[in-house]
Amino acid sequence: MSDAPKPPPKAPAPVAYKAPELRPETLPERAFVPELLRGLAVSTSHFLRNLLFSRDPSPDVLHRRGPNLVSTVQYPEEVAPYPPGYRGMHRLVPRPDGNPRCVACYMCATICPAQCIYIEAGEYPQDPIEKFPRRFEIDELRCIVCGLCVEACPKDAIRMDTGTHCKPTYDRPTIVYGIDRLLKGPAVSHRTDVWFKREGSDPPADGHGHPIPPLPGEGKS
Amino acid sequence: MPDQPAPPKPPPPQAPAPQPGAAPALVNLVIDGRPVQAKPGTNLIEAANLVGIDIPFYCYHRRLSIAANCRMCLVEVSNAPKLVPACQTPVSEGLKVTTNSPKVMDSHRSVEELLLYNHPVDCAICDQAGECKLQDYYMQYDHRPYRPAQAKLLRHKRKEIGPLVVLDQERCILCTRCVRFMREVAQAPQLGVFGRGNREYIDIFPGQPLDNKYAGNTIDICPVGALLSRDNRFKARAFFLSETPSICAGCARGCNTFLDHYDGVAYRYRPRENDAVNQAWMCDDGRLTYHRLVDDRQTRALAGRVGSGQPRPVDEVVAAAAEKLRPLAGQTGLAVLVSPQLSVEDLLAVALLAREGLSATTIYEGGFADGDQDDLLLRADKNPNRLGLRWVAAAFGLELRPFDAFLEAVDEGQVKALFAAGTEVPKEPSFVAGVLGTLELIVTQAQSFGPLVGVSDFCLPAAPHSECDGSFVNFQGRVQRFQRAYPPREEAQPHWRLAEGFLKSLGFAHRWPTARDLFRELSPRVPDLASFDWDELGPGGRPAPGLAARPAAADARPPGYRERVVTPPWQVKAARTDRPAAQDGGDGAPRAAEPPRDPPPGVGR
Amino acid sequence: MARLFRMLLLGVLIVLGLCAWAWLGYLAVNWLGGVTLGWGWGATLGQAVAAIVFIQLLFVMIVATLLTLAERKWSAAMQDRIGPNRARLPGLGRFSLGGIPHVLADALKMISKEDFLPSQSNRVLYHLAPVLNFAPIFCLFAIVPMGPPVPIRHGFAVLVATLQIANPDVGLLYVFAIASLAVYGVSLAGWASGNKLALLGGVRASSQMIAYEVALGLGLVGMMMTAGTLRLDQMVQTQSQGLFGLSWLPAWGIFVQPLGFLLFFAAAFAETKRTPFDLPEGESEIIGYFVEYSGMKFGMFMIAEFVEIVTLAAIVTAVFLGGWHLSPAIDGGLASFAAVLVRWRFGFAEPTGVLLTLAVMQTAIFAVKVLVLCWLQLAIRWTFPRFRYDQIQYLGWRILLPLGLANVFATGVCLLLDPSLSLLGAVGLAEIGVGIAALLWSGAKSTQPAPAPAHVGSH
Numbered sequence A: 001m002s003d004a005p006k007p008p009p010k011a012p013a014p015v016a017y018k019a020p021e022l023r024p025e026t027l028p029e030r031a032f033v034p035e036l037l038r039g040l041a042v043s044t045s046h047f048l049r050n051l052l053f054s055r056d057p058s059p060d061v062l063h064r065r066g067p068n069l070v071s072t073v074q075y076p077e078e079v080a081p082y083p084p085g086y087r088g089m090h091r092l093v094p095r096p097d098g099n100p101r102c103v104a105c106y107m108c109a110t111i112c113p114a115q116c117i118y119i120e121a122g123e124y125p126q127d128p129i130e131k132f133p134r135r136f137e138i139d140e141l142r143c144i145v146c147g148l149c150v151e152a153c154p155k156d157a158i159r160m161d162t163g164t165h166c167k168p169t170y171d172r173p174t175i176v177y178g179i180d181r182l183l184k185g186p187a188v189s190h191r192t193d194v195w196f197k198r199e200g201s202d203p204p205a206d207g208h209g210h211p212i213p214p215l216p217g218e219g220k221s
Numbered sequence B: 001m002p003d004q005p006a007p008p009k010p011p012p013p014q015a016p017a018p019q020p021g022a023a024p025a026l027v028n029l030v031i032d033g034r035p036v037q038a039k040p041g042t043n044l045i046e047a048a049n050l051v052g053i054d055i056p057f058y059c060y061h062r063r064l065s066i067a068a069n070c071r072m073c074l075v076e077v078s079n080a081p082k083l084v085p086a087c088q089t090p091v092s093e094g095l096k097v098t099t100n101s102p103k104v105m106d107s108h109r110s111v112e113e114l115l116l117y118n119h120p121v122d123c124a125i126c127d128q129a130g131e132c133k134l135q136d137y138y139m140q141y142d143h144r145p146y147r148p149a150q151a152k153l154l155r156h157k158r159k160e161i162g163p164l165v166v167l168d169q170e171r172c173i174l175c176t177r178c179v180r181f182m183r184e185v186a187q188a189p190q191l192g193v194f195g196r197g198n199r200e201y202i203d204i205f206p207g208q209p210l211d212n213k214y215a216g217n218t219i220d221i222c223p224v225g226a227l228l229s230r231d232n233r234f235k236a237r238a239f240f241l242s243e244t245p246s247i248c249a250g251c252a253r254g255c256n257t258f259l260d261h262y263d264g265v266a267y268r269y270r271p272r273e274n275d276a277v278n279q280a281w282m283c284d285d286g287r288l289t290y291h292r293l294v295d296d297r298q299t300r301a302l303a304g305r306v307g308s309g310q311p312r313p314v315d316e317v318v319a320a321a322a323e324k325l326r327p328l329a330g331q332t333g334l335a336v337l338v339s340p341q342l343s344v345e346d347l348l349a350v351a352l353l354a355r356e357g358l359s360a361t362t363i364y365e366g367g368f369a370d371g372d373q374d375d376l377l378l379r380a381d382k383n384p385n386r387l388g389l390r391w392v393a394a395a396f397g398l399e400l401r402p403f404d405a406f407l408e409a410v411d412e413g414q415v416k417a418l419f420a421a422g423t424e425v426p427k428e429p430s431f432v433a434g435v436l437g438t439l440e441l442i443v444t445q446a447q448s449f450g451p452l453v454g455v456s457d458f459c460l461p462a463a464p465h466s467e468c469d470g471s472f473v474n475f476q477g478r479v480q481r482f483q484r485a486y487p488p489r490e491e492a493q494p495h496w497r498l499a500e501g502f503l504k505s506l507g508f509a510h511r512w513p514t515a516r517d518l519f520r521e522l523s524p525r526v527p528d529l530a531s532f533d534w535d536e537l538g539p540g541g542r543p544a545p546g547l548a549a550r551p552a553a554a555d556a557r558p559p560g561y562r563e564r565v566v567t568p569p570w571q572v573k574a575a576r577t578d579r580p581a582a583q584d585g586g587d588g589a590p591r592a593a594e595p596p597r598d599p600p601p602g603v604g605r
Numbered sequence C: 001m002a003r004l005f006r007m008l009l010l011g012v013l014i015v016l017g018l019c020a021w022a023w024l025g026y027l028a029v030n031w032l033g034g035v036t037l038g039w040g041w042g043a044t045l046g047q048a049v050a051a052i053v054f055i056q057l058l059f060v061m062i063v064a065t066l067l068t069l070a071e072r073k074w075s076a077a078m079q080d081r082i083g084p085n086r087a088r089l090p091g092l093g094r095f096s097l098g099g100i101p102h103v104l105a106d107a108l109k110m111i112s113k114e115d116f117l118p119s120q121s122n123r124v125l126y127h128l129a130p131v132l133n134f135a136p137i138f139c140l141f142a143i144v145p146m147g148p149p150v151p152i153r154h155g156f157a158v159l160v161a162t163l164q165i166a167n168p169d170v171g172l173l174y175v176f177a178i179a180s181l182a183v184y185g186v187s188l189a190g191w192a193s194g195n196k197l198a199l200l201g202g203v204r205a206s207s208q209m210i211a212y213e214v215a216l217g218l219g220l221v222g223m224m225m226t227a228g229t230l231r232l233d234q235m236v237q238t239q240s241q242g243l244f245g246l247s248w249l250p251a252w253g254i255f256v257q258p259l260g261f262l263l264f265f266a267a268a269f270a271e272t273k274r275t276p277f278d279l280p281e282g283e284s285e286i287i288g289y290f291v292e293y294s295g296m297k298f299g300m301f302m303i304a305e306f307v308e309i310v311t312l313a314a315i316v317t318a319v320f321l322g323g324w325h326l327s328p329a330i331d332g333g334l335a336s337f338a339a340v341l342v343r344w345r346f347g348f349a350e351p352t353g354v355l356l357t358l359a360v361m362q363t364a365i366f367a368v369k370v371l372v373l374c375w376l377q378l379a380i381r382w383t384f385p386r387f388r389y390d391q392i393q394y395l396g397w398r399i400l401l402p403l404g405l406a407n408v409f410a411t412g413v414c415l416l417l418d419p420s421l422s423l424l425g426a427v428g429l430a431e432i433g434v435g436i437a438a439l440l441w442s443g444a445k446s447t448q449p450a451p452a453p454a455h456v457g458s459h
């Protein structure tokens, strides 16, 4: 507001950042009251719209319609739909015979940034895959749902495709999920799975397993 | 590479010319542009190691004959048109060796591909994963997808060929290290190569299991996961384990070991190289003694006899036991039993307690009973510190009497009370416990549960040597330090700390914050220990210390390789092409004043 | 639409409820005045007691209590939320009654919380401070006339029943005197807590109150000059006339003294210590003078704040919004409607009945105005960001104070030139016009790309 003569323009000091150029304030902005009233008008219009009109109860907040602008989702009664691409909680993928695909390689436990996976390995007496998880526990409270375990798993044994999230509980132990609660969902097998090649740890007489049919477009190296 | 002894400083760059001052016996050669001086007869792998250049290898082992069958170590030399195996080629004067030319790299890559041709790559269930040279070299040199389209050969994946060893023939790369070890070191050729060509495989001879006492070493020297331990199979991933230099407490040899542990639990011993004691090996019995550090541990202070022992705070139990012992001090009815499983520091403190606190003149020798002995490593005495016990007892004026004398004294009713530091006894423990049951007072410091703990009036939890610092004296009179791997379990404390508590309760003012302080205060009393510096580990006149920092290639792995950051080849090249540009200034102006730089040892590779 | 109807129905119900409350209030005042008159203690005593019950307890306290909930519900509506609706009464199932059970829950919580006493505190003053804060604010309402006086015959005497607790000649001076006492509670609370942040809050509060006390007074001086009185009922009466002789344009204070209204409203808002003047609280940095208070002691600070809102709204209504009057034309219409009602009920226009009916309706109008002003204060609180501390002082001393002085001077000149308020009204309307023009201009400007944030103190 001062009318002091402007200092001659100086070369800008070399600074590491550039301050944004602010438009000089107009008189009504300086008078403040009109701006206050305009702000009031905004909140008043929201107030009246939300007060006088019914709320759209659709749980999908991205698709609110109508004059009422309230976007709250009343959680236990209304559940917001998961966005497309939401992966959800872990599951341990079963093999066709119902056992977990997991071979207790600890890759997931190694990479897990939250260190929330606990594994104890056991040994199958007769099985081409000798190793299995005797205990496999995920502390879902510590899990940050980053999905690195899924990326790390060499056996496609842990997936985040359940589309649900972890249920709240009243105490901590119940949120540590063991194999009993993690092993679920459809069984998965891959062309390269060992049980297609051999029955046990001993080799077939000719030293070759069952031939693996090549995928289309494969086979010429 | 902080843990590695600094590589010898390379001579100045004009080294290939014969040096006037250098010993005439040394051979000069150049490896990757670096001048190297080596003794005649050194092979190229070792020579390259002198200047910190790694040449990859599988079948080579310093302590075995050279087979040169894996072809991983092929390098380019100036005196041969073809690549030569570095493990088999001795140094020669003026030789120029290139270990990173495209031709050599291509050779590494081809060998890797060949080895992986029939390899199952089931690292997910392979206990070697994390310390597997196949993995390491694949990441370092090959790094390509698998090309063959047809199915791999299948072999025995889980053949339990001996009490300690399980063989996976699919993973074997046929380096024959194991075969050579059994033939040359163990002198029991129980393994052989069978079959021809593509179908070659390692196996035992029919009806003859791999039951030699040293068979466990094949697990260590097998560069891949073909030979694995049945003992800790699937117990822990190698990449989780931390290693601590330790000493095997299985016999009086005191083999130098690494104790591999994770989260306060020991998982295995691995031999640590020491030419004077155990070379690079250890026996299977000793390998399994790590179980004593883990299983059946007595970790609470108990008061009350025969099963009624209730856990109480350690201080309280020590004080109560000391109250009971105080009136017995100096009487013949009080016997002191000391186990040679204790470390020197433990023994010093216990001897002080016996001599001054309990005014004893005699102590009895406990410890495990004698067993087998052979020419390689095994000693009949199954205790790591009997010599230390003798030294300490003599120095403290304590008469050391055998365990049988103790049993006789008990039989004759001369013994009323017992203070036992260490509950290992050379007789059947339940028999001993039965005999001792008649005593009025039994105070024990025990590391594991056992019958003797059951009859104790006061039992204190003692920490084994994995849980404290200390030293053992082996049968040769070598004082060998071991390091604490992890803190004591629950309420366990080292024997010396418990003895300190007793001394304090009996009115003596000894305070030892650490085992080192204890050793420095008490070892001058022991003439045999007087010259031994606990910190330096290299007292004059004594054999080289037991604790070598990171000996190279104890099991033919590069020293400390697990911690090493491997410089990828492409960065190596960048570093090398940088250097000349930097030397002539990069801007065209000659930098005459600047002295030519030494290639820094051990970097840039 | 359903919600629209529900809200309209709710509005009608509220107005009817206010009418009922006013009717009972007049009856009670009249009855108790008669009783004490009969006892020979004078009618004023009984009337005052009845008015205290009906105004302070039944109106102010209930409105203030509901405002604690309304603050949350209304702010939610302004911010596109729902607001509290989870506290429910047993037996009502899913119905949350608009969140009203939250008031009960709050009360329960405050009563049952630990009454914490900081170890470093001054015990006596610490306990006294909430009372010192609450009492003056609660007393302020005593001089507010909520309804017109109605003369009712009691045998030989005629009692003037009115919904006003006291009607001293000093009128507005009482407001100034009592309102400035409240600062003691606040600064003592800050000091007695033995907490540096609380002390900081107390100091901020006192300096802020001092800065705005002057503007507060000056804002009202213009209106005192216009009405020529300090008494609030007479001020309301002044505002019942039409401006320029127009029956639809009332001579409300806000029209003849728009600047005074603005000054007083801003200064009084600062006295309530609510956003944008909430530096004494400063939730985000110092928590403020009541940081150490818990339970019902904190509750007294909180409820005092809401009582202050109601009081401020009532004083503004009486002084600037014509009290219970709308415009002369509407007032006349209401009087005829009252006469119609009475005639329909009793067969003839019983004059006291007509007056009483009109008074009841006008009291409801007054109350509705108060409620609207309460809403306005909440809307302001939830719209504006907080001032910086230097901005507060700048606004108080360098903007409001000179404006107030200028306003007093201009008012005096206008009244000297034209005592009939026409000139004053013209000037006031001109001021309003300028304000609206500025508003439109700023609205037009703001269609340009995002303006930089404007700060009042950044000159």
Ligand code: SF4
Pocket (backbone or CB within 6 Å): A108, A111, A112, A113, A114, A115, A116, A117, A138, A142, A143, A144, A145, A146, A147, A148, A149, A150
């Ligand atoms: S999602 Fe991430 S945090 Fe959770 S278990 Fe997997 S790796 Fe760990």
Ligand code: SF4
Pocket (backbone or CB within 6 Å): A101, A102, A103, A104, A105, A106, A107, A108, A109, A119, A149, A152, A153, A154, A155, A156, A157, A158, B124
């Ligand atoms: S990474 Fe996969 S296979 Fe390995 S332990 Fe985890 S879930 Fe099992």
Ligand code: SF4
Pocket (backbone or CB within 6 Å): B119, B120, B121, B122, B123, B124, B126, B127, B128, B129, B130, B132, B133, B134, B135, B171, B224, B225, B226
């Ligand atoms: S030997 Fe090495 S490469 Fe082969 S499966 Fe084991 S870890 Fe993997």
Ligand code: SF4
Pocket (backbone or CB within 6 Å): B171, B172, B173, B174, B175, B176, B177, B178, B179, B202, B221, B222, B223, B224, B226, B227
């Ligand atoms: S079993 Fe291991 S050591 Fe033996 S030949 Fe095979 S790879 Fe080499």
Ligand code: FES
Pocket (backbone or CB within 6 Å): B056, B057, B058, B059, B060, B067, B068, B069, B070, B071, B072, B073, B074, B085, B086, B087, B088
């Ligand atoms: S051929 Fe040299 S190491 Fe195997």
